[in-house]
Amino acid sequence: MLESLKKNAKGIILLLISAFSLALGQLLWKKADLGLITGYFTDAVKPETFPWAPVLWVMGGFLVYAIGAVVMTIGLGYGELSVLQPINSMSYVFGLILSAIILHEYMSVVTIIGVVVVMAGVVVIGGSSKNDTSKH
Amino acid sequence: MTPLSTKDIIIIVVILLSETCISSLASYFLKKSSPADGGNKLKILLSPFFYLGGVMYVIAAAGNIYLLQKLPYAIVLPLGSLTYIWTMFFSNRLLGEKITGRKILGMCIIIVGVVLVAIGKG
Known part of the structure; x- marks a missing residue:
């Protein structure tokens, strides 16, 4: 299993970076408070008080997302799709951790257990490879 | 959120199945655009599969956003894990990757984890 983890290491690391970028992108959108921006188009927010900061947050979110997509694509070249794609689930984990740290969102015990279980699943999948299957 | 009619439920199931299927195929095309070990990574940006x-x-x-308007986040989040099942299927059919007990086990553990996360958040 350790050997498989090493063999898949590049792909796994790139997919983890991409999952982190997706989580960060979502966090930026959350921080942007999209209500302020849509409010501009529905006259709920006046032009002179239009908050430009959220627009930057949204654009930053898109940028981070796009970088994440490119990193994921590079990563997918380094191993099996069925091994690497489920690592995307780590974006939930990163998202929860970032929200807890930056937005001070509350994390319940059940959520924390869920986070640990997702990580365990990623390790189990990441440790599987073509070499393992040939032994069966 | 208003109670769901039978028609709503059918629409939700169809959208859920197609949304997760499309998401899984998207990662298949991204993989197709990605050169294997040592290839020139800039080729990715020139590949139509990347944009597809x-x-x-x-x-x-x-x-997914449509589903979030119809169902609570705590239900949509774990349902999204269907994507991994589609991926297991497509990577077997289209890429010849083996479905192993270990992959299925890992996938099940991830799904259990996502359900727990959703319960904790809900």
Whole structure:
């Protein structure tokens, strides 16, 4: 299993970076408070008080997302799709951790257990490879 | 959220199945655009598959946003794990990757984890 983890290491690391970028992108959108921006188009927010900061947050979110997509694509070249794609689930984990740290969102015990279980699943999948299957 | 009619439920199931399927195929196309070990990574940006995958991800995201308007986040989040089952299927059919007990086990553990996360958040 350790050997498989090493063999898949590049792909796994790139997919983890991409999952982190997706989580960060979502966090930026959350921080942007999209209500302020849509409010501009529905006259709920006046032009002179239009908050430009959220627009930057949204654009930053898109940028981070796009970088994440490119990193994921590079990563997918380094191993099996069925091994690497489920690592995307780590974006939930990163998202929860970032929200807890930056937005001070509350994390319940059940959520924390869920986070640990997702990580365990990623390790189990990441440790599987073509070499393992040939032994069966 | 208003109670769901039978028609609503059918629409939700169809969108859920297609959204997760499209998301999974999107990652297949991204993989197709990605050169294997040692290849020139800049080729990714020249590959039509990269943009096809990107567009499919956006379509899948739109489906997901629709579901979030009909169902609570705590239900939509774990249902999204269907994507991994589609991926297991497509990577077997289209890429010849083996479905192993270990992959299925890992996938089940991830799904249990996502359900727990959702319960904790809900």
